[in-house]
Amino acid sequence: MDRRTVLRATVAGGAAAFSGSIWAGAASAAPAQPGPSPYGALRTADANGIQLPANFTSRVIARSRQSVPGTSYSWHDAPDGGACFVAGTGWIYVSNSEITPGGGASAIRFDADGGIASAYRILSGTNQNCAGGATPWDTWLSCEEVSRGYVYETYPQGGITAVRRAAMGRFKHEAAACDPDRRVIYLTEDESNGCLYRFRPTTWGSLSSGTLEVLVAGTSTSGPVTWARVPDPSATSTLTRNQVSGAKRFNGGEGCWYADGTCWFTTKGDNRVWAYDAVNQRIELSYDDSLVSGSAPLTGVDNITGTRSGDLYVAEDGGNMEINIITPAGVVAPFLRITGQSSSEICGPAFSPDGTRLYLSSQRGTSGSSSGGITYEVRGPFRA
Template sequence: MDRRSVLRTTVAAAGGAVFSGSLWTGALAAPAQPGPSPYGPLGAADANGIQLPAGFTSRVVARSRQTVPGTSYTWHDAPDGGACFVAGTGWVYVSNSEIASTGGASAVRFNADGSISSAYRILGNTNRNCAGGATPWGTWLSCEEVSLGYVYETYPLGGTAAVRRPAMGRFNHEAAAADPVRQVVYLTEDESTGCFYRFRPTVWGDLSAGTLEVLVAGSATSGPVTWARVPDPDGSPTLTRNQVSGAKRFSGGEGCWYADGTCWFTTKGDNRVWAYDAVNQRIDLAYDDSLVSGTAPLTGVDNITGTRSGDLYVAEDGGNMEINIITPDEVVAPFLRIGGQSSSEICGPAFSPDGTRLYFSSQRGTSGSSSGGITYEVRGPFRS
């Protein structure tokens, strides 16, 4: 998008989840290129093994198979996708568990000062819950990353049972992002020949019924697109991605984030960040590691989130175990790096509702095993 675009900030905080970010107007001028981070270079690793820019600090929030500090709740294995929600004067961070058959999702509730008040289960006995997405009405969509997997709508504040949402399609789900303007939910598919979907609820705010559509386009990496209805969202006997002729293929759909008319999503097979312009119905490349000048700072692209300033934060599955920032003027640079955990991946980046704290997990930690997951918090002078 135009590097000199005037930035506009909007916030829609219905239900507690923050959907905001600067408007990157027009078509992308070119995919993002390496450059200096707005936060400066990374410093030496701290006591948690994390390299951060000056002024930022980290703490460990939870470890798999250990009780969350200040609670009696044991944190889940293989923490993955996550999001934050307003909870009274504090907030909640939810996290999926990418474990077969018993996956589900958990939550940590924070007081206004950032101290932990409680932790608890919000979904259980589901299959490889990888990523997902927050809704404007304050629920968390937890997605199963298995063939014919489901989306589950969960309740971060607890006290309400999760609900399966089959109308949103059965396929190898990864992430979801709600667009409150067009009243749709975008969905990625983690397959080497996967698709990009949107779900149109019959009634906005009620995901029990609606229409599943798939993006249709040519082979180009930019240009106009259309949408077509998926005839059978159940995906049996014909998989959803094979039901519509001309459905555009994406190489391993991963993270998904909506802000100000654009849905950003990542594909791990080709290390790309895509921008779907929902206003003009077109796609463009926001980042492609094969098109950068010099050494690509961002590889193994995975989960993605954004901020009010319009900055995108993209977590790596592998790579250098970094979270990279992509700015509205199309600069990509490392924001943090985790050392000594090369057999892990970074998952679930999400900002607290006030934008001052970033949560994320190392799925397998230093052990390289799903039982070694670590969930972190980073505080500092994030751009607002």
């Protein structure tokens, strides 16, 4: 298999430095290696063309330019980043649309037993909405992946107009991850010489004002870091990534996920997964395909999400259309594989609030075009 693996993120001094994190107990910087999945081997493809472990099933919940089942709402093109939110006794899955012009985001509401109750638009008139992130106050940050793009705060429940959050900076936004402990939001930048940012709201829970900072470090792939204020987040005359001397460069920032003191983010240009230890303000190179012994089981690192069990799920843009699991024990293995869609990418992995369902999209489906997107739900005995 032509894919990559992930190093366990650790900091100097061993496991104590990651105390409380989802990777507490990882005591060395040895790379995680391919191994048996906790769910077992993938079986033959199901009727939807998805290979899954035993006891897991899939269903299609939406197709681009077709009505979401049980509704009259036409699903958007090129479904990308997504997240789930509690909604009464059910939940909502939100998905971006990575097209220009048009973009925006849509939502599907599910009732308590998983039936589709409604579908609707929550953001319109934006461009190339790629990834984003959920906030602790149950809004969705939809990010424009264009030069000097914006972040839009949207409302999954519907009925409230999305708001452009200019204070979060104008750059080629990719993903966002909220850190409620330090009351900041981490932001990735999809440029070959991009940066990692964090936004400090003036008031936690309000994104109308605040301070944009950029990560500053040397050229090393691990070690201590600092943060510096970006003088002009609007990038009126100078791009944000070029305003602070010493800002660390990352090759194509993609997915971003925060849990228990660690912000995980991916870079597609060099096929890496990074860990920022927010407690001790250090970064570690957590994954690099050149550090794998033998064939690597993960390629095309892109969107990333996690679970309460501490498992990370990394979706592939390319590769062989897999989502790979990375366990706290340092094992990386395929969790699912979509067949017959080699011209697509997997986007928007997100778990339902109870952790029993995983949502994801194949951005271009079997057609290889943005109008062929397919959004899926996978059910099964996920690790608690």
